[in-house]
Amino acid sequence: MTRPSLGAQLGRRRPIGMLVAEAGQGTQGDATLGRHLSMIQLAMISVGATLGTGILALLAEQIPHAGPGIWMSVLLAAIPALLSALSYAEMAGAVPVSGSSYSYAYVTLGEGVAWVVGWCLVLEYGVSVAAVASGAGQYVDETLRIFGLSLPAAIASDPSAEGGVFNLSAFVLVVLAMVFLVRGVREAAWVNTVLVVLKIAVLLFFAAVAFTAFRVDHFAGMFDAFVPGITGAAAVLFFSYIGFDAASTAGEEAREPARDLPRAILLGMGLVTVIYVLVAVAAVGAREASWFADNGLVTVLAEVTGEPWFGVVFSVGALIAFASIVLTVLYGQTRILLTMSRDGLVPRVFGRISRTTRTPVAGTLITGSVIAVAAGIVPLGELANATSIGTFAAFTVVNIAVIVLRVRRPDLPRTYRVPLFPVVPALGALTCVALMTQLSAATWVAFACWMAVGALVYAAYGRRHSRVGALDDAAYRAALAAE
Template identity: 90%
Template sequence: MTRPSLAAQLLRRRTIGMLVAEAGTSSEGPGTLGRHLSMIQLAMISVGATLGTGILALLAEQIPHAGPGIWMSVLLAAIPALLSALSYAEMAGAVPVSGSSYSYAYVTLGEGVAWVVGWCLVLEYGVSVAAVAAGAGQYVDETLAIFDLSLPTAIASDPSAEGGVFNLSAFLLVILAMVLLLRGVREAAWINTVLVLLKIVVLLFFAAVAFTAFRIDHFSGMFDTFFPGVTGAAAVLFFSYIGFDAASTAGEEARNPTRDLPRAILLGMGLVTVIYVVVAVAAIGAREASWFRENGLVTVLAEVTGQPWFGVVFSLGALIAFASIVLTVLYGQTRILLTMSRDGLVPRVLGRISPRTQTPVVGTLIVGIVIAVAAGVVPLGELANATSIGTFAAFTVVNIAVIVLRYRRPELPRTYRVPLFPVIPVLGALTCLALMSQLSASTWIAFACWMVVGAVIYLGYGRRHSRVGALAEAKYRAALVEA
């Protein structure tokens, strides 16, 4: 059989009908994913993948730069994320499969862009899980130190730290998440919901304690450092919102995807934004901005209450936050690869679903073990920073996909429509491109190396095994007409 030219194949699109039919979404049975997730559980996946690392690691660090206007930085950072979230909500309702932005790119812009987005998501999700797990290892060390305990240096950190050999805490956290996902998405979703509720309680507990020391004079002059303080901090804090798209990877496991996915994405974004603003206002109300040059959020609790054990509560809350992020992002990674395997762009074994648990068991095992080992032994360095470019690229494509699909398929049923079309998706795409341009040269180099690897894999495997690439020209044209 003669395949299309490379240029022609890169432009070939999947139709929504193809994706839905191949996913087996019309009915459940052996080899299909089970529809177990409610709207609340979907929203908790978005919140679980988003809420935690940013607010715990970045907020206190940025307060000295933004001053008392840090709460405005949090709101400004939410704007570009919200613009893209609106586009994700429309696409999730219109294309109810597990591929997230990869699938949205495939049905609108073709196989070439879809592969680039899918490869970006492999980087974003995989490295993010490993990096977050490694960060959790640091909180394990800090929590043990409170009780005058510690792990041996050799198993407390990866080889990038002096004396480190293997980050056992990071490894075990990923393995635990993998085991939960292997048991089935229903159990994993309930556990994630509990973890998310616990970390929300911890953050609100911090705010409640901090508000007991609230002083309005700490907010004086909050507009004095708007440029560049507040705006500069907003650019950094944007990364606190990355992860809201995780619910879009659950398109085949939602009970009512076209209705619930848009709601879950927007509810998750709204909840995260409100919590971030409340924590920021509470922090600056309790202590002046300059105080945070040498102190963090945990110290606020200890000083306000005079009780060191409050720091233990906060540290445990941080561990819960990290665990929830690892669980939800690892879930998203396995579902992205499952969808790519169905299209033939990665080995089919990654999409093999167990009839008993209705999960991609082999893919989850492979991905979980690889990421666990990476979290334990690999200093991620610039590759972790390169996930930012991958995230922005995916967001940009989704904003463009909304525009393309609106004009190409105006009659397509949509349970949610982006308001002020096409202004919102255009602004969303431009904002992401502007943020990408601010990243360092070394980050771009690391990302370029990753994309070269992706190009080699596509040319060596994906192009030859692509299902849409295998269609004869006449059959491909007929499929587009039927769609």
Template identity: 60%
Template sequence: MTTQNTAPGTNRPTLVQQLGARKPIEAFMAEAGSGTGGPHLRRSLGLLHLTMISVGATLGTGIFVVLSSAVPMAGPAVWISFAIAGLAAMFAALSYAEMAGAVPVSGSSYTYTYATMGEGLAWICGWCLVLEYAVSVAAIAVGAGEYINEMTRTLGVDLPAALTNPPGYEGGVFNVPALAIVLFATVLLVRGTKESAMVNTVLVFMKIAVLIFFIVIAFSAFTSGNFDPLLPMGTAGVSAAAARLFFSYIGFDAASTAGEEAKNPQRDLPRAIVLSMVIITTLYILVAVSAIGARQWTWFSGKSAALVQLLEEVTGQSWVALLFAAGAVLAIVSIVITVLYGQTRILVAMSRDGMVPAVFGRISKSTGAPVAGTWITGGSVALVAGLIPLGQLADATSIGTLFAFSLVSLAVILLRRSQPDLPRTFKVPLYPVTPILAILFCGYLMLNLGSTTWIVFGIWMAVGAGIYLGYGRRKSKLAAQWDSRVKH
């Protein structure tokens, strides 16, 4: 932290000074590498595990959950919306890959922002990540509840709406399946990182197989006429759908939260992030094209678990729909596991800096995982999943994520200027065009989100500012070090 003048009569920094105070990268690396002072996160993840964390946290959300609501917005051009959202995500992913290779520690964009832009924006970024990870887990779990309903219907059993829908939605009282899925993921995570990563890897390969199965079946009923007209809702509809579908790409940054649990983070983190984005975008576009080819775009309106119903209509076999619905549930479980994993690691990093209570950073000696923080986070998310409808969650998550991605892309530019000689195992191509395009794409998609979403985001930021001023600023360890330096 650079030397600055403190306010007269005090050894604490002024608010402006503290908001701009940066934590040195060396300090982050020392905390991650030493493991002194108690139990620490264990390095047990290789390239395959890291790639599967990124794929597992991302692949399936847009296809299994959000596709049905995006098709009526864009029409047959929904695959273009996927491509636009994927391009924006890829630009951001390249920025994440560079930062993950240069600063291979837990904390993801929160850490990158703290090192380049100061404590104020770091807190805002971390607060956005709480929205991104925790709320997206809840939203995804709600979507899993829809597929569980489809599974039971194919078996001739209708689950009561009161126990499968959130309040205010078709007679819902509490979404029990969503609650159960989040609690299952929580139990798995507290057992240890390596164990949960192995389970996730198996689940990811299973959901890739399920999506390939869908693509093959859907293409067997392909009709090119379903793409005419391509843009019934105009380019505005395509843009609006792209903003909604960006939710589908949330999660690729989960690998960057594993910086302290990767065996070779500087080599493997950038590779895992880029490789996962290629896999995810390719499968999303193929599924979208095959789905529209099999059914006219108007068919998707109002459909829940649309892909299951499409398979059942195309094949006429209920067992096919049952198989796909089961695969969708397993796919969504893997997303919940990996995204919840990322959330707990963000909180570990923030707790080290005093931004959140120390309980979130306590590591178990036996499992090497933040057990207490995982239980608190998982329990809170489970309640949100049981009580809040999906649509409201998806849009609120997208805006917070887009803002965090913009900060990471800006961090690449700032770090290149401030520390040009810092070792980097990956560099974004076409610098500075790539990070600038990432910022512009994210800003464009944010502007295409509805006014209600912006209002919710504003309220969320106001609450975050209140928490920082009332807790984070007083507990900040960086500010305490400032105090110590002035005394000496």
């Protein structure tokens, strides 16, 4: 069989009708994913993948830079994330499948861009899970020390730390998430919902305690450091919002995807933003901004109450936050790979769905095992930072995809439409590109190396197994005409 030229194949789009039909019926007699997720559970996936590490790790670090105006930094950081979230909401309602930005790129910009986005997501989701799990290992050890206990150095961290050999806590956390996902998405979604409710409760608990020591004078001069203090902190805090797109990977397991996915994405973004602002205001209200140069959020609780056990509650809440992120992001990773497998761009094993659990069992076990080992032994370094570029690239493509699909298919049913089109998606794309330019040269080098590996994988496997690339010209034109 003669395939199209490389340039022609890279430009071939996935017909929307074919994509949606295969998502609902499976391919070549395969089982399909079960539609179990309600709108609330979808929103909890979005919140679960977003809320936690950013606010816990970054907020206290940025308060000395932004001063009492840190709450404005939180709101400013939400703006570029919200612009992209609006575009994700429209695409999720128009193309309700599990591929997220990868599928949105495939139906609008072609196989080449889709492969780049999909390969970015493999990095973003996989390394994010490993990095978050690794961070959870540190909280496990800190929590144990409160009770006078500690893990042996050899199993407390990866080899990048002195005496470290294997991060056992990180490994176990990823394995547990993998087990829940293999058992079924219904069970995993309920576990995630419970974890999200608990971590929201812990953050609200922090705010309630901090507000008992609230002083208005701590906010004096909050506009004095707007540039570069407040705006600089906003650029850093933007990373606290990454993860809202996780709900878009659940397009084939939502009960009413076209209706519920846009609502879940926007509800998740709104809830996360409100909680972030509340925590920021409560923290500065309880202690002056300069105090945070040497202290973190957990110390606020200990000082305000005079009871060290409040720190234990916060540390446990941090562990819950980590666990929820690992579960939801690993879920998204398996669904991205499932969709890429269905398109023929990665091996078929990632797309096999169990008729018993209605989940991609083999793909989940392979992906989870690799990430669990990586979390335990691999110092991620600049590769973890390179996930930022992949995230921004995916966001940029989704914003562009909204514009392209509106022009190409104005008649396509949409359950949500981006307001102020095309200004909002255009601004969303531009802000993401601007943020990408602020990343370090080392991060760009690591990302370039990852993309070089991706080009080799596509040349060796994806190009030869692509289902769209296998169509002759007549069949491809007919598929597009039938959209």
